Amino acid sequence: MSENQARRIAAESPQPDGVPFVDLSFQYAPLNDELRQAADRVFASQAFILGQEVETFEEHVAEYCDSRFAVGCASGSDALLLSLMALDIGPGDEVITTPFSFFATASCIARTGARPVFVDIDPASFNLDPAKVEDAVTTRTRAILPVHLFGQCAEMEPLWRLAVRNGLAIIEDACQAIGAEYRGRRAGVLGTLGCFSFFPTKNLGGAGDGGIITTDDAELADRLRRLRMHGDAGGYRHVEVGINSRLDALQAAVLDVKLRHLESWTASRQQNARRYGELFRQYELLDVVELPAVKPERRHVFNQYCIRVKGSRRDMLLAELRQRRIGCTVYYPAPLHLQECFRDLGYRPGDLPEAEAAAADILALPIFPGLRPEQQEAVVRAIAEILRGQDRRTRPVRRAA
Numbered sequence: 001m002s003e004n005q006a007r008r009i010a011a012e013s014p015q016p017d018g019v020p021f022v023d024l025s026f027q028y029a030p031l032n033d034e035l036r037q038a039a040d041r042v043f044a045s046q047a048f049i050l051g052q053e054v055e056t057f058e059e060h061v062a063e064y065c066d067s068r069f070a071v072g073c074a075s076g077s078d079a080l081l082l083s084l085m086a087l088d089i090g091p092g093d094e095v096i097t098t099p100f101s102f103f104a105t106a107s108c109i110a111r112t113g114a115r116p117v118f119v120d121i122d123p124a125s126f127n128l129d130p131a132k133v134e135d136a137v138t139t140r141t142r143a144i145l146p147v148h149l150f151g152q153c154a155e156m157e158p159l160w161r162l163a164v165r166n167g168l169a170i171i172e173d174a175c176q177a178i179g180a181e182y183r184g185r186r187a188g189v190l191g192t193l194g195c196f197s198f199f200p201t202k203n204l205g206g207a208g209d210g211g212i213i214t215t216d217d218a219e220l221a222d223r224l225r226r227l228r229m230h231g232d233a234g235g236y237r238h239v240e241v242g243i244n245s246r247l248d249a250l251q252a253a254v255l256d257v258k259l260r261h262l263e264s265w266t267a268s269r270q271q272n273a274r275r276y277g278e279l280f281r282q283y284e285l286l287d288v289v290e291l292p293a294v295k296p297e298r299r300h301v302f303n304q305y306c307i308r309v310k311g312s313r314r315d316m317l318l319a320e321l322r323q324r325r326i327g328c329t330v331y332y333p334a335p336l337h338l339q340e341c342f343r344d345l346g347y348r349p350g351d352l353p354e355a356e357a358a359a360a361d362i363l364a365l366p367i368f369p370g371l372r373p374e375q376q377e378a379v380v381r382a383i384a385e386i387l388r389g390q391d392r393r394t395r396p397v398r399r400a401a
């Protein structure tokens, strides 16, 4: 999956005269020397898997998220799978999650033999609608797996109450949300376990795949450390069947350097989001596009900036923007409950209307740290020209002040 995603990103990335959807060079160039020193240190040690580099990075992530423990693994997808395994979730169990997310959110549940139970989203935040989660709880429900989509935390308080009342675990899919907060608490400490991805385009991206799980529970942390090493309790004594999912020392060394800059990159993403807000207002586009809503008591870290295009014009806009070399993409074009591989779960089009509507009208714009104001204006100007060109009844586009 990462390969496809990477290929797609490469195809959408730097173009000679347009605006790239993502450009990671801004995060790399200033850190070149530091990153090389970190890599040299790993080569000098010839210790490539787990070890001191990984332990140091795990400590720093735990500190950053304010969790007691952090356990590195090979990807965000594995972080989710390992979390479910550590909770002994399997055949006969149900896990409630969102249909509007990256595939791994649901595939990890299916992989354990448990059943993903999809609950519709809140159309303003694209996150799980907690009122609907309540209706989906059965005697088989073992866990709730909310996603903090696009970098904004899900509505956790009602989920906590449900979890306590029904004895459920909460696994946060925080892969897009490192540094995000809900009521002043960081993503990763808002549930039983928090899962993060270091896929290169995430807010904290490695030089390849990587992931980590945060928890305050010492027993779960120990179990995760064992599960990521084939259930090895030490000395090749396998007390259970785990998987091979470890964080490389090279990735940990690179990520540890980058973690020190995460706050400044997050500030840049937030500033870009504010600037889009101003530009869309100046270009008088608020009647044709809906901007991302930041919910109260949240710190949104804008892994993605997704607008909604009103009036069934998303696909036209996407095609026209690409024509003009403006990078943009759709997260996510198909909700998970309608994926072919989940056909046996029995969902039909129309079952989860908010997720289906979002899939049809959402559009992600460039938001990466280092995106320049004039690039943002080029994006918004192009959107104005395209949407106004199609709609003669509305006023002509005005230049921003």
Ligand SMILES: *Cc1c(COP(=O)(O)O)cnc(C)c1O
Residues within 6 Å of the ligand: 002, 075, 076, 077, 078, 101, 102, 104, 105, 147, 173, 175, 176, 196, 197, 198, 199, 209, 210, 211
């Ligand atoms: C990226 C992502 C994952 C998976 O992470 P990988 O490291 O690519 O395996 C899972 N869930 C969400 C919401 C993601 O964005």
